[in-house]
Amino acid sequence: MPARTLSKSDFKLARTCEAKLFFRENGYPDNRSHDPYLALLAEGGYMVEALAKTRYPDGIQLQYGGSLAEEFAATAELLRRDRVTLFEATLASGRMQARVDALEKKGNVVRLIEMKAKSFDGAAHRADLIDGGGGIFRTGKKRPRVVADWREKLEDITYQVLLLEKAFPGLEVRPYLALVDKSKRARIDGIPRLFELVLRAARDGSTRLHTARYIGTAEQVELLDLVTEVDVSAEVDLLRGEVAEAAARLESRLDASLGVFLRGLERTSECKKCEYRTEGSPERSGFRDCWGSLADPSPHLLELYAVGKAKTPDRQPLVQAMFNAGTTSLFDIPIDGLVMADGTIGPEAERQRRQIELTLENRIYVRGALRPMIEALRGPLHFIDFEASRLALPYHRGMRPYGLVTFQWSVHTVAEPGAAPTHAEWLNDVDLWPNQSFAESLRAAIGDTGPVLTWSHFEASVMKEIIADLEEFGAHAPELAAWVEDLRKNRIVDLHDWARAHFYHPGMRGRTSIKVVLDALWQDDSIMRRQLAEWTGLAATEQDPYAALPPIEINGELQDVREGTGAVRAYQEMMYGASKDDPTARRQWADLLRQYCALDTLSMVLIFEYWRRAVARPAR
Numbered sequence: 001m002p003a004r005t006l007s008k009s010d011f012k013l014a015r016t017c018e019a020k021l022f023f024r025e026n027g028y029p030d031n032r033s034h035d036p037y038l039a040l041l042a043e044g045g046y047m048v049e050a051l052a053k054t055r056y057p058d059g060i061q062l063q064y065g066g067s068l069a070e071e072f073a074a075t076a077e078l079l080r081r082d083r084v085t086l087f088e089a090t091l092a093s094g095r096m097q098a099r100v101d102a103l104e105k106k107g108n109v110v111r112l113i114e115m116k117a118k119s120f121d122g123a124a125h126r127a128d129l130i131d132g133g134g135g136i137f138r139t140g141k142k143r144p145r146v147v148a149d150w151r152e153k154l155e156d157i158t159y160q161v162l163l164l165e166k167a168f169p170g171l172e173v174r175p176y177l178a179l180v181d182k183s184k185r186a187r188i189d190g191i192p193r194l195f196e197l198v199l200r201a202a203r204d205g206s207t208r209l210h211t212a213r214y215i216g217t218a219e220q221v222e223l224l225d226l227v228t229e230v231d232v233s234a235e236v237d238l239l240r241g242e243v244a245e246a247a248a249r250l251e252s253r254l255d256a257s258l259g260v261f262l263r264g265l266e267r268t269s270e271c272k273k274c275e276y277r278t279e280g281s282p283e284r285s286g287f288r289d290c291w292g293s294l295a296d297p298s299p300h301l302l303e304l305y306a307v308g309k310a311k312t313p314d315r316q317p318l319v320q321a322m323f324n325a326g327t328t329s330l331f332d333i334p335i336d337g338l339v340m341a342d343g344t345i346g347p348e349a350e351r352q353r354r355q356i357e358l359t360l361e362n363r364i365y366v367r368g369a370l371r372p373m374i375e376a377l378r379g380p381l382h383f384i385d386f387e388a389s390r391l392a393l394p395y396h397r398g399m400r401p402y403g404l405v406t407f408q409w410s411v412h413t414v415a416e417p418g419a420a421p422t423h424a425e426w427l428n429d430v431d432l433w434p435n436q437s438f439a440e441s442l443r444a445a446i447g448d449t450g451p452v453l454t455w456s457h458f459e460a461s462v463m464k465e466i467i468a469d470l471e472e473f474g475a476h477a478p479e480l481a482a483w484v485e486d487l488r489k490n491r492i493v494d495l496h497d498w499a500r501a502h503f504y505h506p507g508m509r510g511r512t513s514i515k516v517v518l519d520a521l522w523q524d525d526s527i528m529r530r531q532l533a534e535w536t537g538l539a540a541t542e543q544d545p546y547a548a549l550p551p552i553e554i555n556g557e558l559q560d561v562r563e564g565t566g567a568v569r570a571y572q573e574m575m576y577g578a579s580k581d582d583p584t585a586r587r588q589w590a591d592l593l594r595q596y597c598a599l600d601t602l603s604m605v606l607i608f609e610y611w612r613r614a615v616a617r618p619a620r
Contacts, residue, residue, distance in 0.1 A: 004255060006021075006097070006247065006251050008097075008156060008160060008163075012155070017265070019265055019290050020286070021250060022261045023289075028276050028283075028284050028286040028289075029278050030275050032275045039209070040569060043209060044392040044393070045117040046209065046211050048116070048392050050195055050211070050214045052113070053115070054224065055227075056104065059102065060084065061088065062078075072090045074090070079105060079171075081105070084104075086100075088100070088101070091163045093167045095251050096159075096163055100112055101115040103164075109174060111175075112161055112164055112174070114153070115178040116153055116179055116180075117392045118180065119392070120136060120180070120228075121181070122179075122228040123183035124183070138235060138238070144234075146235055146239060151239075153177065154235045154236065158175075158243040162247065175231070175233055177232050178227050178228070180392050180401040181227060184225060186401075188220065188224075189397045191394060192393050192572075192576055193576055194215060194216035194220060194224075195215065196212060197209060197212050198210045258290075267320050269302065271287065294327075295328075300328060300330060301319065301328040301330055301332075305355050310352060313334055313336045315337075315341075330356060351501075354504050364506070366611060366614040369502055370614075370615045374611065377417065377451050380414065380415050380450040381413065381417065381453060381608075382451070383421070383601045384442075384446070385459070385604075386458065386462050387564065387597055388408075389572070390403065390405070404469065407571050408428065409438065409441075411601060412598075412601040413446065414605060420534070421602065426438065427594060428575075429586070435466050435473075438466070439466050439484055452487060452491045452492050453494075453495055454496070455495050455496045455514045459492065460494075463487060463488040464488055467484050505520040507520030518603045519546075521606075522544060527609075528609070528610055531606060532545060532606065546563075549562055549595055552591060552592055555579070571589075573589055574590060
């Protein structure tokens, strides 16, 4: 087999940007390898795959990681049987190859099954088909097309179907997606405990997640009806021509130079999220090689707030137009183009213009409108933050896949603006559905009065879902539901909205997350650092306070929680992982969760206090 082949993951990556195929084939560093959110998704994906495979107890698990030619030969030999089911079968034709989640062969017919952790509503899909529609994957009757949200998954399986047909032209291929079905409910508790994650040593010496295996009983399998197989033959037929053309083009480019990939390549706002953008690294940067010297300006065009919506004065996409013009400095952005379609300056364009102006002047902006908004707040002020998770395979009986589990809240309450905050918190530590206890404990802490300050719409959306959960799970708590609804509709004040509309610091560089805002202010504001020391007893250095959260050694390894995904992983480990039966380790994971969540709410207080000082009326 040739050294370079086009795998299905190569194809999927290249469909987002063909230059990425060159970077991957040539070993450029990929910044996704240490992304905790992607690692969390991978765990759920492997468990869903293992669950889907339980439907085929006679399936043969093939090995991979060695010679592609030998693995393909093994697949071909097994497919000579009249009836067989294969897991991780290897397909190859020309320089294209793929490993298929499952092939079920009966006579001349092969069902190709791609197993995904992506969710869909199986009941809604069936109902639409019965009514003569195309289901949730297609839209339009006269000229049907694949729904954009499903295109990546359906192109993936189309690529595999085309490859299987090329490799074994005598077979009739029927494609299926095995998907997590949100119209179904868990019939038992603790489903993720029935799966074991399998690790494998990587070439660089690290240990990486390899797969998952089902370790429950045959009787439990009968209660795990959460995955539905869906025939997607019609969708594959819609995509055949486009996928075949793209695959052939990419196959022909496997040995091509970067210049071939860059010819006619469009640069967009998506480039700022490129996985081959390794700023500040001594290693090669795919983004730098793609953009050339236009990657260098600082501040950069891609730092503009909502840059994907920005246009030039003649209403062309801003990023591609400036790249074509050979200038990518933030300061070279044509201001006249930062308007709405009707020519007026809307909220986004106003913030974009403000960012350019204030970054050029290196000046902080606090709009005077913040003062009456702050003065209108009447204590007590409750600064809150929630931690929650959504797992593909739910932990609690009665829950739907990806159902909400609210496992932690933190609140810093200020009697009146300027007063020192007091802290309260709650962390679930029992293996029961926690959402009702979450809401009850929060009500006990913050009562029925005072504004509730957040840093996103997340807390309001959580409250809305809790109300629905209370009804669905049969917990009769009308007073609690009414309290949650009142809080959601009448008491929440979103400080993130304030930050976007009324505040800018050059250090934010077009971003508005609480960590970015706090970090921008932290080094310059000695009062903020002093307040942190006074309120917490922690030493306030010029280092980012999130980075300064002390790690804790748990079972011989240093662990930390400094962002939301880390909190979800810590909770899972504490409740359902290897630490679940170790009281000391459980307490240590709980300590990590508490210190992280407490800092989120204290950060809001610190930023609020900064704003209050910045707009205070001058003393007479």
